[in-house]
Amino acid sequence: MKISERLMRAKPSATLAVNAKAQELRAQGKEIVSLAVGEPDCPTPAHVCEAMKKAVDDGFHRYTAVPGLPELRTAVANYYGKFYGAKAEAENTIISNGGKHSLYNLFMALIDPGDEVLIPAPYWVSYPAMVELAEGKPVIVPTTAESGFLAEIKDLEAACTEKTRLLILNTPSNPTGGHYPQAQLDEIANWAKSKGIFIVSDEVYDRLVYKPAEYSTLANFWEKNPEDVAIVGALSKSFAMTGWRVGTTLAHADLVKAMVKIQGQSTSNVNTMAQKAALAAFEGPWDLIDEMCVKFQRRRDLAYDIITSWPGVICPKPDGAFYLFPVLDTFFTEETPDSASMCTKILEEAGVALVPGSAFGDDRCIRFSYAVDDEVLKNSLEKIGKVLMGK
Known part of the structure; x- marks a missing residue:
C-alpha cells in the first residue's frame, strides 16, 4: 500500500x-x-445545551443544506453587524465543522499548486500543513517578542514575491495571545490589497480581548473589499463549545459557493442538532x-x-x-x-x-x-x- x-x-x-x-x-x-x-x-452555557436537547426531542435529525441552516447563516451575518457594524447577508456565510474545517475549505478553494502563502510566525500549528495539503508553499515570516509577535509590513514586504497569493492573519493569536490594534490591521489589509494578496483572517478568539485593548476585525474592510478577504470564526472559544464543532466563514458569495462545493464532496452539513445549539448561542445572551x-x-x-x-x-x-x-x-x-x-x-x-x-x-x-x-x-x-x- x-x-x-x-x-x-x-x-x-x-x-x-x-x-x-x-x-x-x-x-x-x-x-x-x-x-x-x-x-x-x-x-457550555445551559441555554445552548437546552437548544441541542430540544432539537433531539423535536426530531431534528436529518440533513440540512450543505452551508448550514438559513437562519443560522443569517445569525452569523448579523453577528458582524451587531458587534462590528459590518453589513453582510446569509449568502456571505457558511457553517463548517469547526474553525479548522473553515480554514481547510478556504485553502482548498483559493490555493493552486505552487502558490505562496505568507504565514507570520509564531503561527497556529495547522496553517503550514493545511497550505501544503492544498499544494501551496508556506512562506514563514518571523516576528519578534519585542513587537509582541505581531507582523509588520516591512516583514511581509521582505517575504513577498510574484507568487504570493495569500496572507494568513490571526488575531488574537494562538499561540501568543498577541492582538493587532485596528489601525495596524487596516494598514496590513490595505498593503495586501495593493499587492493583490488575499487575506484569510482567523478571528476565532475575536471576543476574548482584555481591557484596555479594544476589539479589532477585518469585517469592515471585508464589507468594502469582499473579494480581498475572508474571515473565519467559531463558537469553540467564546462559548466554550470546542467539542461541538461549529465554525463559520464570512466571504464573498462566490467564494462561499466554492467552499460549499468542497464541503458537499467531503463532510456535507454540520451536525444538525449542533446547528440549533449554535443558533441559540448567536442569539445570546453573551454575558x-x-x-x-x-x-x-x-x-x-x-x-x-x-x-x-x-x-x-x-x-x-x-x-x-x-x-x-x-x-x-x-x-x-x-x-x-x-x-x-x-x-x-x-x-x-x-x-x-x-x-x-x-x-x-x-x-x-x-x-x-x-x-x-x-x-x-x-x-x-x-x-x-x-x-x-x-x-
Whole structure:
C-alpha cells in the first residue's frame, strides 16, 4: 500500500503528541496537569445545551443544506453587524465543522499548486500543513517578542514575491495571545490589497480581548473589499463549545459557493442538532464572554507575573486569547537543547504538560495555556519554575 506523497509530507499535530505523552504518564499513575489545553475550562452555557436537547426531542435529525441552516447563516451575518457594524447577508456565510474545517475549505478553494502563502510566525500549528495539503508553499515570516509577535509590513514586504497569493492573519493569536490594534490591521489589509494578496483572517478568539485593548476585525474592510478577504470564526472559544464543532466563514458569495462545493464532496452539513445549539448561542445572551474575559485577564496577570519573574525570560503581555508564549531558551542546556526536550523534562519532573514552541514556528518558546483554575495555574507554574532553575 502506498500513502500519497502529499500526506507523507504533512507533520502530525504536536499538540496531540503532547497529549499522548501526558496520557501515558497518567496511565502509570502519575498526576499530570495540562497547561497545553486550547479550550476554556467553563461549561457550555445551559441555554445552548437546552437548544441541542430540544432539537433531539423535536426530531431534528436529518440533513440540512450543505452551508448550514438559513437562519443560522443569517445569525452569523448579523453577528458582524451587531458587534462590528459590518453589513453582510446569509449568502456571505457558511457553517463548517469547526474553525479548522473553515480554514481547510478556504485553502482548498483559493490555493493552486505552487502558490505562496505568507504565514507570520509564531503561527497556529495547522496553517503550514493545511497550505501544503492544498499544494501551496508556506512562506514563514518571523516576528519578534519585542513587537509582541505581531507582523509588520516591512516583514511581509521582505517575504513577498510574484507568487504570493495569500496572507494568513490571526488575531488574537494562538499561540501568543498577541492582538493587532485596528489601525495596524487596516494598514496590513490595505498593503495586501495593493499587492493583490488575499487575506484569510482567523478571528476565532475575536471576543476574548482584555481591557484596555479594544476589539479589532477585518469585517469592515471585508464589507468594502469582499473579494480581498475572508474571515473565519467559531463558537469553540467564546462559548466554550470546542467539542461541538461549529465554525463559520464570512466571504464573498462566490467564494462561499466554492467552499460549499468542497464541503458537499467531503463532510456535507454540520451536525444538525449542533446547528440549533449554535443558533441559540448567536442569539445570546453573551454575558458568558464578559465573565470569561474577566476571569482570563486575572489568570493572565497571575501567570505573567510568575513567568516574568524567572531570570532571563522575555514574554510579551498578551491582549487576548488565553495563552502566554515566553522565550525560555536561556534555560536550554546540552540535555534540553530545544523546546520539545524542555517540555518533556517539565512533563516528567513537574507533571505539567506544555506545548513546545517548535510546533508554532519558534523553537525558543513554549506555549502556556491559562485556561485552568487559578490555584492549579499558580501551583503548576511554581513547579515549572523549580524545574527550570534546578531547584
